[in-house]
Amino acid sequence: MSAVRLTTVLAVLVSFTCAGPAAADVYDDFRDDGQIDPCQYTDGQLEEGLNGLPPDVLQYSPGLADQLAAGREGCGGGAPGTSTDTRQFEAVPAPGGSGAGGGGNGVGGASSRIPDPPAPDAAARERLAGITAPPVSATTRSDVPGWVVALLVAAGLAGILFAFARTRGLGADRILRPLRASFAEARGRTADAATQLVDSVRLGR
Structure with missing residues (x-):
């Protein structure tokens, strides 16, 4: 050395x-x-x-x-001049489960088991599979004929005109008189035209 x-x-x-x-x-x-x-x-x-x-x-x-x-890492059990931890712990029960065992000599109690979900009914699924869904129409059509709608509109307009005439002090005779004259003139012209047509056919013109 x-x-x-x-x-x-x-x-x-x-x-x-x-x-x-x-x-x-x-x-x-x-x-x-x-x-x-x-x-x-x-x-x-x-x-x-x-x-x-x-x-x-x-x-x-x-x-x-x-x-x-x-330090004393890796030393198991007690050692000279040291004391072991003798504290006792109480088990905390799991949510929804039964209470675990008391403190006693350590952690105790059994863990709660979650039940399995029920299996689907095969017969119910077959019934649902056999149901046919109704067809869905793209547009909804009304069953009211068109002429009924036109008639209702005309009646509404006539009611409005009649109410307007009443407010103006006009009677029904004064309102219908021009219409009657027009209808009479139209009827006369139609009759004349029909007579001329018949004469032409008869004479072979």
């Missing part, structure tokens, strides 16, 4: 001796195989060893600081 290496080791040992017995024990464990057994120490001892590391140890043995910082 060179003089520099020996001096470094002695300096580290002296630093750990001054830091405290806990740090010295941790370093002795690390010097044997390059690892420490965190399960052999309490959290306080590991923290004390990490806080007591001198700068030269941090420089030449960086893995020791990492292992001390990891």
Whole structure:
């Protein structure tokens, strides 16, 4: 071993001796195989060893600081100077299900099961499939004849004219007199035309 290496080791040992017995024990464990057994120490001892590391140890043995910082990870069960968590938890029942078991010695209770949806009725589906939908007409036609509509319109206009004549002080005779004269003249002309037609046919013209 060179003089520099020996001096470094002695300096580290002296630093750990001054830091405290806990740090010295941790370093002795690390010097044997390059690892420490965190399960052999309490959290306080590991923290004390990490806080007591001198700068030269941090420089030449960086893995020791990492292992001390990891603490007691991976240590199962109780350890020297530590206490296990003995708290008890109560199961929370699922919505819509029956209440779960009480606190007791741990979480208990059975999970509720959601029932399956009912299967569709095959007979009902066949009946629905056999129903024929009625045809939908594009336009809706009225059954009222056209001449009835025209007659109603004429009657409405006649009623309006009659009401207008009443408001003007005109009697029915005064309103119908011109119409009668026109009808008589038209009837006479029609009769004359019919007579001339008959004469022409008879004489062979």
